[in-house]
Amino acid sequence: MLFTSELLEEMNVLVKFTLSTDMAGLKVRSDADPILVAATERLYDKKLVTAKDGGYLTSIGRDAVEHAKEALRILRSEP
Template sequence: MPFSSEHIAELNLLARFESPSSLAGIKVHSNQADPETVAAAERLYRKGLITQKDGGYLTSQGCEALEHSQKLQGILSSEQTNRLEL
């Protein structure tokens, strides 16, 4: 199943958090942010990944999601020479 545009917006918003800790939060200003980012923040809040619908801090589940997204980004960004032949 491919990632939807909503999933990509959520991953991009998670990537704005500095680290997978509860020490640094973000604020999504609805009058300054694009509508996709505002909607992504609201979805992440409903899913229990952030503490407020306009950002806030990562929850423990949000920290885990950020760690996984960072690992995936690292894998996809690497230039591996060993490829599987499909």
């Protein structure tokens, strides 16, 4: 399975969340880039966030952010 542009867009939204606290959410305004709005709505449909405009991470959403950030760290590291 390859990364699609939609999956990459969703990953880009996920890595915007902070993991240092459960009290920090994300708000994607309706006038934001339509790609960002659509990606956030897909994350809501997948039950990774609590609201169509972002909100807070669900438990599975938090897991997804942890893995996405770890993948970025690994891929960005110099050999």
